[in-house]
Amino acid sequence: MADSLSSKRPLSPHLQIWRFTVTMAASITHRGTGVVLYGGVFLIVLWLIGAAFYPPLFETASGIVRSPVGFILIAGFVWSLLFHLMNGLRHLYWDTGRGLAPKTATMTAWLVYSAATILAALILWAGYGGGA
Amino acid sequence: MSTKGTSTFIIQRFTAVLLAPIAIWFLFGIVSALTSDYATARAWIANPWNGALLGAFLIIGAWHMRIGMMEIILDYIHSWLKDVLFLINWLVALGIIVASAWAIFHISFAG
Ligand code: HEM
Numbered sequence: 001m002a003d004s005l006s007s008k009r010p011l012s013p014h015l016q017i018w019r020f021t022v023t024m025a026a027s028i029t030h031r032g033t034g035v036v037l038y039g040g041v042f043l044i045v046l047w048l049i050g051a052a053f054y055p056p057l058f059e060t061a062s063g064i065v066r067s068p069v070g071f072i073l074i075a076g077f078v079w080s081l082l083f084h085l086m087n088g089l090r091h092l093y094w095d096t097g098r099g100l101a102p103k104t105a106t107m108t109a110w111l112v113y114s115a116a117t118i119l120a121a122l123i124l125w126a127g128y129g130g131g132a
Numbered sequence: 133m134s135t136k137g138t139s140t141f142i143i144q145r146f147t148a149v150l151l152a153p154i155a156i157w158f159l160f161g162i163v164s165a166l167t168s169d170y171a172t173a174r175a176w177i178a179n180p181w182n183g184a185l186l187g188a189f190l191i192i193g194a195w196h197m198r199i200g201m202m203e204i205i206l207d208y209i210h211s212w213l214k215d216v217l218f219l220i221n222w223l224v225a226l227g228i229i230v231a232s233a234w235a236i237f238h239i240s241f242a243g
Contacts, residue, residue, distance in 0.1 A: 031204065038197045041190060045228050045235075047166065048190075051173050052235035058170055065166050074163060085155045088148050095145060119159075127163025 023102075026109040030087045033080035040077040071128075078123050083116040140199050147196035154189045177239045190232040198225035 047065070050058030064070050090108050093099045099108060165176045176182055198221055205217045 034197070034200050035204070037193075038201060041193055041197065041228065042224065044162075044166070045190065045231050048177070048186075048235045049231055051170065051177060052238045055170060058173070062166075062169070062173075070167075074166065078159065078163065081155060081159060085152060089152060092145060092148060123159055123163060128167065129164070 021106070022109040022113070023105045026087055026090075026112060029083060029113075030091070033084040033087075036076060036080040037084060040073075040080070043073075074127075075120065075124055078127075079116055079120040082119050082123075083112060086112045086115060140202070144196065144199045144203075147192050147199070150192050151189065151196060154185055154192070157185050158189050174239055177236060180240070183236045183240050187232055187236045191229050194225040194228040194232075198222065 043061070046057065047061040050056075050061050065074065087109075090099065090112060099105065161176070161182065165173055165182075168176065177186065201221050202218065205214055205221065209217060
C-alpha cells in the first residue's frame with residue numbers, strides 16, 4: 001500500500017498549510033456583499049412601491065429604515081455597495097490581464113477594504129444630515 | 133462558470149461597467165432619500181434625473197444580480213432544488229424591473 005500510486009498523490013489544500021490571505025477574504029466578501037445587495041435592492045423596491053401606490057407600506061418601510069435597526073441595515077448596504085463596486089472594478093481590471101501579481105492584488109485588496117470603510121462613514125454622516 | 137458560459141460572463145461584465153458610474157450617483161443620494169418622509173421621498177423620485185438614474189440602477193442591477201445569483205446557485209446547489217431557485221431568481225429580477233419602472237413612472241407622471 002505504501003508504494004502504491006494513490007498513497008503518493010498530494011492532498012488538496014490542507015488545514016496545515018492553509019493561511020489567511022487578504023485576497024482570499026476579498027473574494028469571499030465580494031460574494032457576500034453581492035448577496036447583501038440582492039436583498040437590499042429587493043427592500044428598496046418595496047419602499048418604492050410603497051411610495052408610489054401604498055402609503056401604509058411606505059410608512060412601514062420608512063419606520064424600519066429610520067429606526068436603529070434601519071441604521072444598521074443602511075450602513076451594511078452602503079458599505080457592501082462601496083466594497084462590491086470597488087472590488088468589482090478590481091475584477092474588471094483583472095479581466096484585462098493586469099493587476100494580478102500577488103503583491104499588487106494584496107495591496108489593492110487592503111485598499112478596497114479601507115476605502116469602503118472610510119467612504120461608508122462619510123456617506124452615512126452626510127446622509128444623516130451630519131453636514132447640515 | 134455557468135451553463136451558458138461566455139454570453140452570461142460578458143453580460144455580467146457589461147452590466148458591471150454600466151452600474152459602476154450609476155452606483156456612485158446612487159450612493160450620494162440614497163441615504164437621505166430613504167430616511168426622508170413620504171412627500172420628500174416622492175419629490176426626490178419625481179425629479180427627472182433621479183427617476184431616470186434610480187430606474188437605470190434598479191433595472192440594470194436586476195439583470196446583474198440575476199446572473200450573479202445564478203452563479204452562486206450553480207456553485208452550491210446540485211439537486212432538483214436548483215431549477216426551483218433559478219425560477220424564483222428569474223421572477224425576482226423580473227419583478228424588480230416591472231415594479232420599479234411602473235412605480236417611478238407613476239410617481240413622475242400620474243401625480
Ligand atoms: C445593484 C447592485 C449589485 C448587486 C445586487 C450585485 C450582485 C452581484 C452578485 C450576486 C454577484 C455574484 C457574486 C459571485 O459570484 O461570487 C456579483 C458579481 C459581480 N459584480 Fe455585482 N452587484 C451589484 C453591483 C455591482 C457594481 C456597481 C459593480 C461595479 C463594478 C459590480 C461588479 C461585479 C463583478 C465584476 C462581478 C463578477 C465577480 C466574479 O466574477 O467573481 N457589481 N454581483
